[in-house]
Amino acid sequence: MSERVILHSDINCCYASIEHLHHPELAGKPLAVGGDPEARHGIVLTADYIAKRYGVKTGMALWQAKEVCPEITFISPRMDLYLRFSRMAHEIYSEYTDKQEPYGIDECWLDVTGSTTLKGDGMLIAKEISNRMKSELGITVSIGVSFNKIFAKLGSDYKKPDAITTMYKSEFKQKAWSLPVGDLLYVGRSTNKKLQRIGVKTIGDLAKMDVSILHSHLGKMGDILWSFANGYDDSPVKLENTHAPIKSVGNSTTTPKDLECDEDVKIVIYILAESVAARLRENGFKCRVVEISVRDNELFSFTRQKKIDHATNITGEIAAYAFQIFTENYNWSKPIRSIGVRGSDLVTDNYWEQIDLFSSVEMREKQMKMDAAVDDIRRRFGFYSIQRGLMYQDKVLSAVNAKEDHTVHPHGFFG
The missing domain is CATH 3.40.1170.60 (MutS, DNA mismatch repair protein, domain I)
Known part of the structure; x- marks a missing residue:
């Protein structure tokens, strides 16, 4: 092989x-x-x-x-602008492989093994991608070329900006082993401190350390990091379109007046859910977890989340789950001053899943078409051109335009 x-x-x-x-x-x-x-x-x-x-x-x-x-x-x-550039970068990558695994908005692993017979070796492919990113997108990349994901990532970090670094089997000991152990993927601050305490300062120290000692201090993670340092990572690069490049899409707002009953909260939750769902649709994502955050008028706050049955970007579903979480977790000891809704555990909107016998596929499709129509009307005529009947119950609360004040959260490195 x-x-x-x-x-x-x-x-x-x-x-x-x-x-x-x-x-x-x-x-x-x-x-x-x-x-x-x-x-x-x-x-x-x-x-x-x-x-x-x-x-x-x-x-x-x-x-x-x-x-x-x-x-x-x-x-x-x-973030929407950065996601657009991320998608354009992936379009360039897709001309070399369908095995693309995003690592946040700005990073990606590519398995180009199948392209080498047509495009040349890894270095030639990296040069071509680098040149295209500059000429087509106007931005530079640093690329690592290796035989596994761990050392490819180490290669892209090795020299910046606008550089290509190889970490082949014949050279990784010379290049990688002298680097600080904290440079290795998945060695976070806490793990780094533990390794320093047992005298592991470089990646080479980690590779040469007795694996049983590492296991006694770090458990299974010690075995994994030892394997990484020695070049034994054989994890595959996942196929494109299976992972979202961001972790969550969320909106929160400090309300124009204190919320004092469930109906007040429902209005604000629907406004926030409309924003979150529209952003998910706009960027091609669905969420599998709905989360709310609540802060009362004395600044006590909490968050709660729920794993949902089907990945969704349907406004009504996200709002209903968020309101359910709220009613199950708040007892109205004090009025509410701020509330947030977030969709997380994202997948791309072509994510396939088994639908259970009790779900109405037809109803969900109608809801998706309705949401798409609302998006189109608002894009053409403005946010307030079409509103839910619920919004007319309180004109002060429904004046919040959360869509213009959204937050998109990129993946963390050690999340």
Whole structure:
């Protein structure tokens, strides 16, 4: 059996790079994406390389970033725009393989083994993809070329930006073993501390460590990391269209007045569910978990979630599940000031699943067509051009336009 050829492509400073394309006036100036620049709160999601040289880091508060880099420009995130670029990147990848496994919006593993007879070796394919990303999308990628996913990912991290690094069997010990153990995929902060305590500082130290000692300190994860360090990862790259590149789509709002009864909550939940469901449809996703967050007027808050029977992006279903979760978990000891709805555990909207005997496929199809028609009307004539009858019960609460204030949550690395 011939050796696999696995690439890991990582869009350099993804959000910031895309924003630079849309803000040519900021060329050569430090830029960061994150938070709310007007309200001056929130954190940095991505900084460009100029800002990084000043010490701006992901997760840093905006005011901290401003302290280390006074000339920085902050831009609010536009996740729909970044998802569009992600989809265009996957269209390029699809010309080389159908085995694409997204790792967040900006990263993806590609098994191009089947393309090497036509396109050349992994390095040639990586160069072609890199050139196309620059010429067709205007952004750069760093690509790792290896025989498995773990070292392909390590290769794309090895040198940035706009670089290609090989991690073949004949060279991974020379290139990878001298790197800090924290660079290895799935070695998070906590695991790194445990490894440091037993003298494992590099990936090579991990590879050479007695696996029984690792197991005694880390359990099964010790065995897995030892295998990764020694190049024994044989996990497959999953077929395209089976994983969503983001973790959840959610909206929350602080209401114009305190909510004091179930009917008040139902109005706001339906508004939020309309926004969440519309965003899911717009970006080609369905959710398998519905979650709500509630905060009362004394700032006590909680979240609850429910695994649902069928993946869905139907507004009525998401709203009904969210309202059910609420009524089962809130006893009205205090009025409510803020509420949120989120769809998570996402799959793409061509996800196949078995329908049970008691579900009405025809009814669900009618609901989906109705939602699509509402989306089209609102796209053409504005959000308020078509409303649910429920919204006319309270004009103050129904004036919330959550669709324009949505949140899309990208995958975390160690989620």
